[in-house]
Each structure stands twice: as structure tokens, then as C-alpha cells.
Amino acid sequence: MDDILKTGTTTVGIVCKDCIILGADKRATSGHFIANKNVNKVLPINNQMMVTTAGTVSDIQLMVKLIKAELKLKEIRTNKTTTVKEGANLLAGMVYANIRKMSLIPGISHFLVGGFDSKKSLYDLYPDGSIAEINDFVSSGSGSVMAYGVLEANYKKDMKEKEGVELMIKALNSAIQRDAASGEGIDVFVIDKKGVKKSLQKIINTRL
Numbered sequence: 001m002d003d004i005l006k007t008g009t010t011t012v013g014i015v016c017k018d019c020i021i022l023g024a025d026k027r028a029t030s031g032h033f034i035a036n037k038n039v040n041k042v043l044p045i046n047n048q049m050m051v052t053t054a055g056t057v058s059d060i061q062l063m064v065k066l067i068k069a070e071l072k073l074k075e076i077r078t079n080k081t082t083t084v085k086e087g088a089n090l091l092a093g094m095v096y097a098n099i100r101k102m103s104l105i106p107g108i109s110h111f112l113v114g115g116f117d118s119k120k121s122l123y124d125l126y127p128d129g130s131i132a133e134i135n136d137f138v139s140s141g142s143g144s145v146m147a148y149g150v151l152e153a154n155y156k157k158d159m160k161e162k163e164g165v166e167l168m169i170k171a172l173n174s175a176i177q178r179d180a181a182s183g184e185g186i187d188v189f190v191i192d193k194k195g196v197k198k199s200l201q202k203i204i205n206t207r208l
Helices: 057-078 084-099 144-154 161-178
Strands: 011-015 020-025 028-030 033-036 042-044 049-055 109-116 120-125 131-133 137-140 186-192 195-202
Touching: 011 049, 011 109, 011 120, 011 144, 011 161, 020 042, 020 049, 020 109, 020 120, 020 161, 042 186, 049 057, 049 084, 049 186, 057 084, 057 109, 084 109, 084 120, 084 131, 109 137, 109 186, 120 137, 137 144, 144 161, 161 186, 161 195
Parallel strands: none
Antiparallel strands: 011 020, 011 137, 020 186, 028 033, 042 049, 049 109, 109 120, 120 131, 186 195
């Protein structure tokens, strides 16, 4: 059963001078089986925030739906735009509650939350529901070890958007080349003061 439930991925978040960049591969796995070759792992939750996803797919899908609804309701009730910090903390609470409920299938999920309100923000939401603000870069998933090697060696403070996108591609490509659970290409998104935009969708040939 443990082998069947094992999944893998690579997601990355990078803090640049004027934006946050989020990216991920597109492969979904179940043990050694490639379950899907075209998965969107970087998802919008409103006009100024996005999340990367890793973990149990059903739990991820439900929590993304819930956080989108909760943020919309909050804005309607308060007539104020929700900050990235508020959104990240609300989602972290959902992750905390989800991992502690009794279930035959563990509801493990790991989110990176990036956004831009009056300033740029990037948060790492651990599978246990804890939360950490990130000031440079972060990666999650089975390919994160390879991605971190590239990020540690090449990240510079106050990188421009173009430099950040190039570093994102390099980090994800490194993971794809060595992590069997990551592959099929990458998605890269940029969040800045203008909102969310897709920067790149690229197919990368893996050497398996």
C-alpha cells in the first residue's frame, strides 16, 4: 500500500526584485506508474495569488477549491482585498486540520503560496500545516534536492524577472533529468503588481 501511495513532483518558488516566480513540472505519479503527463501544478487562487501543489491529489484539489471560495467570501464580506499573508495563513490552517483527521489514505499536501499585494510575498506551507515566509527561494517535492543545488549556486538577491525565469527553468530541468517522478515539461508563472501571468510552458525531453 505504501508503494502505491507514493507520489513525486518538483515545485519551485523564487523571490525576484519586482515579482514572485512559481514553477513546477507536469508529471503525476502513483508509485512507479506515470498516472498523468499533463498536470497543472501551479494554480491561481485569486487575481494576485497562486499556489504550487504537491502531495495527495484529491486533498490538494479540495483545499484549492476551498481556499478560493473562502477568499472570495472574505472579500465580499469585508469589501477588502485579502493580503497574501492572510491567504497563506488561512490555507495553512486548512492543511493543519486536514493532516490530523483520521483517514485510511493520508491527506499529505505541500503548498508554496506566492503573491503580490502592496509588496511581493512567498510562503512555504509544510505538510504539517506550519508556515514559513521565504525571502529568496524554496522548492518542494521529490526533485527538490536537485533543484536546490541549482538554486543555491545561482540565486542572486534582487534578480530581474528574466533572470528569475531562466533560473527557474534551469532548476526544474535539473530535477527532471534526475528525478523519475518529475517530468513531461514545466509551467512557469510570474506574479507582480499587475497580477498573475503565465511566463512559459515548455516540454523538456527527459533522459530516463
